Amino acid sequence: MAALLQFTINGLIAGSIYALVASGFSLIYSTNRFMHLAHGATVAVGGYILFTLFSLLGWPFFASAFLTLIFTGIFGVGLFRFVYLPLQNKKASNVVLLIASIALLILVANSIQLIFGATVKSIGLITVSKGLNFYGAAITPLQIIIIGVSIVIFVALYVFMKKTKLGRNMRAVADNKELASVVGINQIRVADWSFFLGSVLAGIGGILIGLEQNIFPDMGTMLIIRGFTGAVVGGITSVPGAVVGSYLLGLIENYGIWFLPSGYKDAIAFLVLLIFLVFKPTGLFGLSKGVKQ
């Protein structure tokens, strides 16, 4: 019983982090209709900026974290403005944008490796604390913070998408690009904002991962695979769906290692991805639009 609870807790922690990556990825996908796999690189950039400001330069934590978020947001918009938008202006297909995003992912990971080296780094804000005992399962205070912060952010994101003008504009563009531009929504501005907000979400993910685990140059690749798997499971065009899908993925992975050695976590995640793409590409909550076009 304690084991079941422990797997559930581990699944929720992993799910929170995947969901932070997936929600930004899905926000960007639903407004722009292409797969921004370099979103994983934004998470890594976030982790390394926090590492530089807080651990290397010794700035106060909250100031460092705030600057990290601003910077990741600008980084995301920069990718859009300098790579994706020029490609879109040349009428490049979505697949070309996707391939460009993989190239960006590799480029950023290797730039980080060149600057910071290949070794793993730790932020070291919180020295490893002893897990609290929760009905026989261990959970650290930081892990509780991760789950709490994620849930608060997802609720805020939901309210933002439903209630604010910008959120409504984003959903309008996601729903029907032509119609949105007919009613006078500036699409490029909406795209800028989607990249900014999505990348800030990635930055939050980068900070939390940096605090909980170690950071390493290639971390973005692993995270974006989880992120888009979560998004595909939930329905890539639906931000709340992507969040739910990510939690499901976190849980499936952790229950899966009950039956298989823990190294198979990756294989389980990819199999879930393949199964969903093959049998239910719209995901649990997504629109069917776009899957077979």
Added chain:
Amino acid sequence: MIENYILHILILMSIYSIFAVSYNVALGYAGLLNLGHVAFFGLGAYTSALLTKAGVPFVVAFICAGVIAAVFGYLLVYLTRELKGDYLVLATLGFSFVFTSLMLNWRWLTRGPLGLPGIAKPNIFGLVIKGNLMYFIFVLIIAAICLYIMWRIVSSPFGRLLEATRDDELGLRVLGKNTFNLKAKAMTVSAFFAGLAGSLFAHYISYIDPGTFYIMEIILILSIVIIGGVASFKGSIVGTIILILLPELLRFLSISSSILGPLRQMLYAVVLLGLLMYRPRGIFGRVDLE
């Protein structure tokens, strides 16, 4: 010493030309957006290495490498037959990740991240291919045969049907052609030759690990095909020559190998990005990637 280095480059070019042209058969001619091609190369490499280690003669292992890859090629195209565009790309990318993580974790068979060392040089009915010169002649002959067969395939009426599938699938269906069948054949052929290239690679390098067949190789093979031009046969060969030579230039800058690795990968990523942005049709390209 210098001859050996030049031969090494030439051997890699021969192996990669098979790999790249086979990729172009599916990606360029049939328009199948497959990012799992590296997995076929890896499947061939692992199949051939494991079989020869188990005592199977090289010739048999070599053929099996192609056949196993082809079987998985058919399986992949069958499973993803309903998917288009981004979703097909993601599914095939996912396939290559499944392959890598299985190779990493199936330890009793593949030794996981430790990889398979000491893969024997090819032994063809008693003739052992050893030394770089002999290996070069060997791969050159194999590459010539493979390229010739693929050339015959893409320039045949069947090849033109493939291009028609790429350009107007619905139109071809109206004419009563089974387009899934065409795509499946293209993918199977493509995977078969990728598997053969993988086998040649494994027996040349003599050591493989799952990392050899990861996302980086996808960037390399995509850059080769795009720089030469999608659906251009000679383009893929020219692309192979350019992109195998390009990172060798970095060797002349006397820099440490810990910097050389990431620099090489950055170079490939920048080349791919630059191509997509400024010259998406490459050198000899006739069609756009869609």
